Amino acid sequence: MTAERRQRRLIAVGSGKGGVGKSTLTANLAIALARLGHKVGLVDADIYGPSQPVILGNQGKKPIARDEKLVPVESEFGIPVLSMGHLVEPGRALAWRGPMAGNALTQLIDAHWGDVDTLLVDLPPGTGDVQLTMLQRFKPMGAVLVSTPQDLALIDAARAGQLFDQAEVPVIGLVENMAGYVCPHCGELSDPFGRGGVETAAERLELPFLGRIPLDLAIREGSDRGQPPACGTGALAAPFHDIAAKVDAWIGAQS
Numbered sequence: 001m002t003a004e005r006r007q008r009r010l011i012a013v014g015s016g017k018g019g020v021g022k023s024t025l026t027a028n029l030a031i032a033l034a035r036l037g038h039k040v041g042l043v044d045a046d047i048y049g050p051s052q053p054v055i056l057g058n059q060g061k062k063p064i065a066r067d068e069k070l071v072p073v074e075s076e077f078g079i080p081v082l083s084m085g086h087l088v089e090p091g092r093a094l095a096w097r098g099p100m101a102g103n104a105l106t107q108l109i110d111a112h113w114g115d116v117d118t119l120l121v122d123l124p125p126g127t128g129d130v131q132l133t134m135l136q137r138f139k140p141m142g143a144v145l146v147s148t149p150q151d152l153a154l155i156d157a158a159r160a161g162q163l164f165d166q167a168e169v170p171v172i173g174l175v176e177n178m179a180g181y182v183c184p185h186c187g188e189l190s191d192p193f194g195r196g197g198v199e200t201a202a203e204r205l206e207l208p209f210l211g212r213i214p215l216d217l218a219i220r221e222g223s224d225r226g227q228p229p230a231c232g233t234g235a236l237a238a239p240f241h242d243i244a245a246k247v248d249a250w251i252g253a254q255s
Contacts, residue, residue, distance in 0.1 A: 009251065010109075010119050010140040011172070014164070015147060016156020018049070018125040021177040021213065022146045024223050025240070026122040027055040028230035029144070030079045032237075032244030033118060035230075038251075041072060041116035043108045044083030045134065046124040047101045048094055053085040057226020062086055063111075070111040077231055080116065082108045098129030105130050109138050118251070126156075127163045135167040142172040142250065144210065149179055149197035157198075161205065172250050173208035174198050175243060178215040208250075211243045 013029070015022040026042065034040045044052035053059040056075040063070045063086055072080035084104060088094065096104070113119060121140065124130050134140070143164045147157035161171055176198030202209040213219070218236055222229050229236040230244075 008113065008117060008119055010121055010138055011247070012121045012123055012134065012140040012143040012164075012169070014123040014131070014143055014145055014160045015125050015153075016127075016145075016158070016160045017153055020125075020146050020148050020153055020157075022125070023051045023055060023122050024219065024228070025144075025146050025175060025177065025213065025243075026120055027052060027079075027223070028228045028240040029244055029247065030120050031077050031228055031230040032241045033120075033248060034078055035241070036244060036248045038118045038248070039116050040079055041113050041119045042079055042081040043105075043119060043121045044081065044085065045105050045108065045121050045130055047084050047096070047104050047130060048124065050083040050085035052081055052083045052122060054226065055223045055228060056081055059085065059090070059226070066112055070107060072111055072113060077228075080113065082111055084108075101129050102133035105133050106137060109134075127160060131163060135163075135169065139167070140169050141254065142170045144172050144175060144247065146175045146177055147198050147201075148177055154197055154201050158201065158205070161207070171207050172247055173210035174202045174205075175210050176212035179212040180214045208246070210246050211239055213239050 013022055013026040030040045030042045042052060044050045056079060058073050058075045061073045063073050063082060070082055072082045073086050074080055145157050145161055147153045164171055199209045216236060219229055230240040
């Protein structure tokens with residue numbers, strides 16, 4: 001392991017299942033941590049379903065290689081990022097077995113990250129080959145778990161937590177996503193996916209609860225056009241910055 005890699009902290013962002021907003025959280029957490037003074041990079045480790053190029057607004061850009069290593073692609077938010085979405089044609093399906101996905105992850109993480117001190121790794125859902133490769137080759141400093149409040153998502157999130165626990169990677173905390181929907185017409189608050197389940201699970205598992213993100217159309221629209229809410233201010237940005245502040249405090253406590 002190089003001295004550069006030893007000095008750089010890796011923080012994994014994982015979930016037990018797909019569709020819970022993990023990639024959206026990772027992008028916004030990266031921006032919010034950068035505003036707190038961290039030099040943040042982002043690895044889109046969802047090899048088969050990359051989404052960070054869209055969320056961070058640099059779709060279509062291609063990384064170059066230097067000394068047989070990739071050079072990350074810049075985003076307008078000052079977050080360098082690497083993703084399979086930068087390396088393959090949009091919409092192309094990757095029919096790769098586990099070892100190929102593991103090697104791809106290695107190339108994305110072991111790149112020319114320069115002065116980046118905090119590297120967020122946006123993991124695919126579940127506990128498969130990519131997760132195992134990361135734990136074996138690039139053990140993270142800690143992990144953030146994302147789930148919706150519904151029971152099935154929580155069960156899978158607990159499995160993801162067990163994987164990190166077995167690998168002796170501390171779970172920084174849990175985030176509840178898609179919690180609370182405010183009708184744009186009448187203003188009534190409803191909870192189509194439930195509310196509070198992740199916080200309750202965090203208490204049961206004796207893990208920190210980092211916060212909740214509402215189910216809001218503006219978050220989806222901002223992500224689709226490459227403008228994550230955390231790059232702005234106001235009510236939509238606030239939950240992401242609150243979560244980043246707790247992650248920042250956890251990082252500081254480890255120093």
